[in-house]
Amino acid sequence: xxxxxxxxxxxxxxxxxxxxxxxxxxxxxxxxxxxxxxxxxxxxxxxxxxxxxxxxxxxxxxxxxxxxxxxxxxxxxxxxxxxxxxxxxxxxxxxxxxxxxxxxxxxxxxxxxxxxxxxxxxxxxxxxxxxxxxxxxxxxxxxxxxxxxxxxxxxxxxxxxxxxxxxxxxxxxxxxxxxxxxxxxxxxxxxxxxxxxxxxxxxxxxxxxxxxxxxxxxxxxxxxxxxxxxxxxxxxxxxxxxxxxxxxxxxxxxxxxxxxxxxxxxxxxxxxxxxxxxxxxxxxxxxxxxxxxxxxxxxxxxxxxxxxxxxxxxxxxxxxxxxxxxxxxxxxxxxxxxx
Amino acid sequence: xxxxxxxxxxxxxxxxxxxxxxxxxxxxxxxxxxxxxxxxxxxxxxxxxxxxxxxxxxxxxxxxxxxxxxxxxxxxxxxxxxxxxxxxxxxxxxxxxxxxxxxxxxxxxxxxxxxxxxxxxxxxxxxxxxxxxxxxxxxxxxxxxxxxxxxxxxxxxxxxxxxxxxxxxxxxxxxxxxxxxxxxxxxxxxxxxxxxxxxxxxxxxxxxxxxxxxxxxxxxxxxxxxxxxxxxxxxxxxxxxxxxxxxxxxxxxxxxxxxxxxxxxxxxxxxxxxxxxxxxxxxxxxxxxxxxxxxxxxxxxxxxxxxxx
Numbered sequence: 001x002x003x004x005x006x007x008x009x010x011x012x013x014x015x016x017x018x019x020x021x022x023x024x025x026x027x028x029x030x031x032x033x034x035x036x037x038x039x040x041x042x043x044x045x046x047x048x049x050x051x052x053x054x055x056x057x058x059x060x061x062x063x064x065x066x067x068x069x070x071x072x073x074x075x076x077x078x079x080x081x082x083x084x085x086x087x088x089x090x091x092x093x094x095x096x097x098x099x100x101x102x103x104x105x106x107x108x109x110x111x112x113x114x115x116x117x118x119x120x121x122x123x124x125x126x127x128x129x130x131x132x133x134x135x136x137x138x139x140x141x142x143x144x145x146x147x148x149x150x151x152x153x154x155x156x157x158x159x160x161x162x163x164x165x166x167x168x169x170x171x172x173x174x175x176x177x178x179x180x181x182x183x184x185x186x187x188x189x190x191x192x193x194x195x196x197x198x199x200x201x202x203x204x205x206x207x208x209x210x211x212x213x214x215x216x217x218x219x220x221x222x223x224x225x226x227x228x229x230x231x232x233x234x235x236x237x238x239x240x241x242x243x244x245x246x247x248x249x250x251x252x253x254x255x256x257x258x259x260x261x262x263x264x265x266x267x268x269x270x271x272x273x274x275x276x277x278x279x280x281x282x283x284x285x286x287x288x289x290x291x292x293x294x295x296x297x298x299x300x301x302x303x304x305x306x307x308x309x310x311x312x313x314x315x316x317x318x319x320x321x322x323x324x325x326x327x328x329x330x331x332x333x334x335x336x337x338x339x
Numbered sequence: 340x341x342x343x344x345x346x347x348x349x350x351x352x353x354x355x356x357x358x359x360x361x362x363x364x365x366x367x368x369x370x371x372x373x374x375x376x377x378x379x380x381x382x383x384x385x386x387x388x389x390x391x392x393x394x395x396x397x398x399x400x401x402x403x404x405x406x407x408x409x410x411x412x413x414x415x416x417x418x419x420x421x422x423x424x425x426x427x428x429x430x431x432x433x434x435x436x437x438x439x440x441x442x443x444x445x446x447x448x449x450x451x452x453x454x455x456x457x458x459x460x461x462x463x464x465x466x467x468x469x470x471x472x473x474x475x476x477x478x479x480x481x482x483x484x485x486x487x488x489x490x491x492x493x494x495x496x497x498x499x500x501x502x503x504x505x506x507x508x509x510x511x512x513x514x515x516x517x518x519x520x521x522x523x524x525x526x527x528x529x530x531x532x533x534x535x536x537x538x539x540x541x542x543x544x545x546x547x548x549x550x551x552x553x554x555x556x557x558x559x560x561x562x563x564x565x566x567x568x569x570x571x572x573x574x575x576x577x578x579x580x581x582x583x584x585x586x587x588x589x590x591x592x593x594x595x596x597x598x599x600x601x602x603x604x605x606x607x608x609x610x611x612x613x614x615x616x617x618x619x620x621x622x623x624x625x626x627x628x629x630x631x632x633x634x635x636x637x638x639x640x641x642x643x644x645x646x647x648x
Contacts, residue, residue, distance in 0.1 A: 075540070078544060080540055080543060080544055104546045104548070105546075107544065107545070107546040108546060111544060111545065112540075112541070112544045114537045114540070114541055115537070116537055119536045119537040119538060120536075120537035120538050120540075120541045121538055121541075122538040122542070122555075122556050122559075122560070123369060123538075123560070124368065124369055124370075124559040124560055125555075125556075125559075126366065126368070127366075133542070133545060133547065134545035134546060137545060137546045137547055137548075138546060165366050166366030167366045167367065167368050167369065169369070170366050170367070180541070183541070183545060184545075186545075187545070187546075
């Protein structure tokens with residue numbers, strides 16, 4: 001544990017300039033009420049003690065199977081849901097306890113691209129108004145100015161300026177996602193949390209939207225927190241990757257390290273599941289037994305021990321902490337615990 | 340390399356998704372689509388025209404006839420329909436046609452204004468309660484339950500008995516302030532399901548103020564429910580006016596209203612022999628309510644994306 005703290009402190013020294021977002025021990029518990037008096041009987045631990053750091057201009061991929069808390073983590077970081085505990089430091093400022101208008105002021109700098117392009121656009125609003133809404137929220141620009149800005153944005157994300165007058169239901173999923181991206185870009189944010197931005201789209205459209213996101217990153221100096229469950233998509237997009245399992249971060253590291261030499265047994269199982277197009281290459285596929293345990297009643301010790309192929313008796317007792325095992329690769333697993 | 344990333348590398352983003360799309364045309368909002376559907380709904384359109392005519396006739400009553408609706412003419416008591424008095428006169432010698440016109444004015448005024456008050460209060464309380472949830476919701480909903488359990492009829496009768504001279508305005512206020520509970524609950528449940536949509540979260544994330552989120556994002560999307568509620572309410576408010584006036588606790592007797600006109604039918608002699616006194620207001624009420632209900636159904640179909648009309 002002491003080693004962990006030191007590591008964090010060391011990072012803090014060069015926090016100021018390079019780091020855009022730092023998340024410390026973020027927790028999000030949903031209380032469960034039951035019985036006649038609606039007593040609290042427990043918590044669903046959607047996000048349990050995760051920490052991560054995003055440097056300016058990089059893309060951090062967050063992967064994990066459905067229900068592991070990736071989206072909740074993304075939303076909690078952006079203060080769209082309230083955290084139970086932990087700190088979110090954005091651009092040198094703690095935004096965990098900001099409220100009301102102060103928080104709204106800060107929201108300009110971090111935006112979100114949502115998962116479901118069919119649900120994330122107000123069906124009653126014209127595309128032009130959907131895209132100029134963020135600008136109107138923060139500035140008093142004239143109607144004409146707004147319109148030219150929105151038209152530029154629409155064209156930049158691959159739509160047509162004339163689409164200004166259309167309504168969301170007249171677009172396909174990929175086009176709607178472009179509208180969502182234009183909306184997130186409108187305020188020129190520093191950070192964009194992309195919450196499974198392509199998982200609702202066809203594979204052919206996915207690549208277009210992903211490439212658009214990549215182009216925009218260079219052009220607008222964006223930092224991405226890219227949440228996805230598709231490993232090849234994350235591999236394509238990210239510089240660094242964090243692997244989540246049942247609300248915990250089990251491994252963090254550079255993209256190549258994670259894909260070539262995964263350390264955590266869960267990451268190993270995940271990467272072994274990536275399909276290999278070359279039929280001549282035989283891959284050892286690790287198949288995990290059983291189901292993901294309920295986050296309401298997570299296993300003791302290491303949350304993964306119930307499905308881990310190499311579990312040891314002590315895994316049931318000790319909660320492993322993230323430790324730097326190799327340079328730029330941290331893993332939370334007792335296998336790498338030297339004590 | 341796996342298939343997805345190979346595709347990613349090879350395919351550049353096309354600048355325009357579809358170059359040979361049809362020439363520019365303004366998009367159709369869901370409102371426009373609903374309006375088009377409504378225009379094709381024959382019963383609803385007939386009803387709208389009917390209700391419009393009834394409203395115009397009532398509003399222009401003073402132009403159409405120069406008879407004072409409250410004037411009691413002993414010469415005309417129970418007069419049968421004639422060329423001069425098309426539908427005759429009632430047991431106080433008041434001209435039925437004139438009474439119908441002026442009565443429509445009162446009944447529709449009560450119907451529309453009660454509906455307006457109820458929808459306003461119901462939408463306000465329902466939206467705030469559904470949007471904020473938690474404690475705000477608990478407090479507002481307990482208050483709604485409290486108001487809902489208020490014995491409405493008894494309360495109206497008591498108020499009317501205490502303030503004997505109260506006119507139409509008092510009746511409107513009492514009905515309005517006691518009747519919003521149902522509307523509030525309907526709006527609240529609709530808001531609760533609607534706010535789960537990601538576009539609400541998205542509006543918050545782009546820095547939209549809560550008040551604006553409710554007004555610009557939630558309200559337009561629950562508006563269809565509210566409009567349908569309003570039409571059904573309008574019909575039932577006219578019935579409430581009629582019912583209260585019929586038992587003598589509604590509109591003061593000297594103010595003509597359809598309900599007051601029906602009051603005379605409580606007399607068995609009138610009911611069996613003098614049809615011209617009670618059938619016209621009865622028909623006016625029936626057709627008005629029927630048309631309002633057709634309009635309500637028409638709205639419901641028009642807003643329903645699954646209906647094929």
